[in-house]
Amino acid sequence: MDMNEIKEIFFQECEEQLAELESGLLRLNDGDTDPETVNAVFRAVHSIKGGAGAFGLDDLVSFAHVFETTLDCVRSNKLEASPDLLKVMLRSADVLADLTAASRDGGTVEASRTSGLVAELEAYAKGQPLPSASAPAAPAPKPAAPEAPVAEAPAATDDSGFQPVPFSFDAIDGDDELAIDGGASVFTVRFKPRSDLYAKGNEAVLILRELAKVGDLQVRCETDDLPSLDMLDPEGAYFSWLIRVETESDEEAIRQVFEFVEWDSTVEITAGADEEAFSAPDAAGEEQPMAAIPFDLSLLEDEPVVVAEAEAPVAAAAEQPAALAPANMPLAAKAIAAEAEKKETAVPAVPAAPQTIRVDLDRVDRLINLVGELVINQAMLAQSVVENESGGSSAVNLGLEELQQLTREIQDSVMAIRAQPVKPVFQRMGRIVREIADMTGKSVKLVTEGENTEVDKTVIDKIAEPLTHMIRNAVDHGLEGPDKRTELGKNPEGILKLSAKHRSGRIVIEIADDGAGINRERVKAKAIENGLITPESNLSDEDIDNLIFHPGFSTADKISDISGRGVGMDVVKRSIQALGGRISITSKPGKGSVFTMSLPLTLAVLDGMVVTVADQTLVVPLTAIVETLQPEKSDIHSFGPSQRLIAIRDTFCPLVDVGNILNFRADLANPVDGVALLVESEGGGQRALMVDAIQGQRQVVIKSLEANYTNVPGIAAATILGDGRVALILDVDAVVTASRGQPLSPDMMLAATG
């Protein structure tokens, strides 16, 4: 595994940590006072910082450090998590996300963004919030150059002692009390080989000799693990070495010496000298090693027991059960130990998360494809059994039934692998709301609901964009400014509610604002101005509301940066339709608007009605069908030169011959011979689709036509039926649109000649 791969994993984990961070902060914002939430937030920042340090991402480290310091104050109850502080922290989380992204993809984050926040965070950490902090819009005072973590680290080593130890040796190194004159630094190395090291032909003394080239050594061999002779395993490893290295090189140089034996030994390198450990043996040990032993024992009684030392039968280990805090270490080392201890106690406090593994999405997709094949094959098998055996033997039928049950269960389970909560997408929206609110000077509170609603990964990936667009629109156009709201007697803080739920096999996402609602007069005026409707058109309120989905429609008085470039809701609508979803709006003047998106739970399977049209088998998505009916001759009325209407109860509905629209036949079929499917289309309004016969209803696996061919007008996708043949899935909306007189494909002529 090379460095880049490890880095990639680090960034993946960063994303998770950032999500954790944000959700934690939001929980705190909502009044959660659980110390575990603060801990979780702290851990998230801490992990990012730790990893970033390992990769030398200095910008990230220094910002994360300041953030962490402030969080630590909150954690130790020295600082109250006030709403103002949380606002600063949420913005810091955004900047941290940007810094992470910048580190990953290159690029930079504006220094002014980080330095301002650094100043605010530091001020909070010192217990003196900047006056500007309560008014986020006001410019932050020019901060002192962001302090490097190096200088900060020891200062924060207070009673909490929670220091970023794994990667901050530099920080400790920089501390004066440990530095040796003349620029040389002192490291204490604890080197404990395992028997494997010797088994592989390595020799401790050679390594020590190598180490001597790095700097001046003081070496002490620790022999207290040595059992009595009768207990001795001749191939065991019992000695460990405590080495004081005085060198002008850095820790890395020391680590390199141990490069080839690091897997077979325990190597701890700490900055600073373990003077006490050396002073005694130095005086007494060298001349009189035998006498020195009792000395050493008392000194090292509290040494951490290396648990990994499993193969060496260390009797002493049992007598000294995991005493973790060495009494005789210098201050910095003590802090490390304290940290280690804290970490250890902190870990069990985390609620045990369900175990997860990372799997390449390709593998899951492959599995899903295979299961799709299995479902098709099972259906084929069932069909051929029915065809070949009249009645069939009961054993075969029973087996088939069980197989069917199993395949369905496998399919559901595999689909569940890809099902993901919408939470990450919703969380991203939180940030978008904050940004837009800042830009427009509005105050917005985002309330999310049902964020654990699960939906297929393919859908999740694709809803983020339309959702972003709609959220922007809602904040920019929907909500009024704080002044206006106060004037209207509303809470100056607007509320945007984002919710997700399952409803009849689909996921429904609602975006509700408590803003002004749709200004129908203005929408209508604009539509007339744009020539979308004529002044005398008689439109219902609903029709007017739906005009905003019309291409090229934007009602914002002035075109803002945020939304309203004329690529508005029509783009949203199209992308949602492309997912097999629909979108609608309800609006009450003065009360706000609700956008409702309904999407399929997966883009991999679909419930469909299998029908026959001009000897071709087609699948009509069940979600589009309102009802099916058998037309009577008396219900059919001719309308104009070629149109026909069908009377359904009190209304007349245009009759659409699917076979004709798709060019399967040139003439119109006789409606009385067929079946009419009443469908509801996106553009509103119902149509009766004429098909020849209904074969049945079943779940089909969606297969792309585009993969090897191209988009076919009027056809959404393909599937494979039980007989192994390909059937096409009807694109109901396209067919309905075509029935309005627009040809199904404007390029049909071109295609035909191609």
Add this chain to the structure above:
Amino acid sequence: MRISENDMLELIAFTLGDQEFCIEVVSVREIRSWTPATMLPHSPDHVRGVINLRGVVLPVMDLALRLGLAPAEPSPGSVIIVTQIGSQIVGLLVDLVSDIFTISAEEIHPAPDVSKSMDREQIRGMIPMDERMICFLQLNALFGAIESEAA
């Protein structure tokens, strides 16, 4: 497309009506027998439809019609040559696979400039063989841009 002098080409020959054609073996994924295809609405005439190739929806082209010849009459003996063209997999309906052979580049004669429907870009050259003449097709030019064709 230039063919360098020393290149040896492995070709697969097939018949369409009374004419013989060939394509490069490297672009052939498999050969399978004809199965009825599902018609695609609003597609060019030479698109016979789509078939199920082990779960993949495979478009099948009537190569004869594409070349301006009389449309193929699929029978159980007809063959679909599954080829890889660019990133797409396309089935070509042909009457019969007749031969697989290797030739060197200099054996390929330039195509005469006679036919309008058989564009010279679509033909890499002519190969004389015994008494026969085999037309070496350039698949990319024939079906390379299915998408742009229909869009």
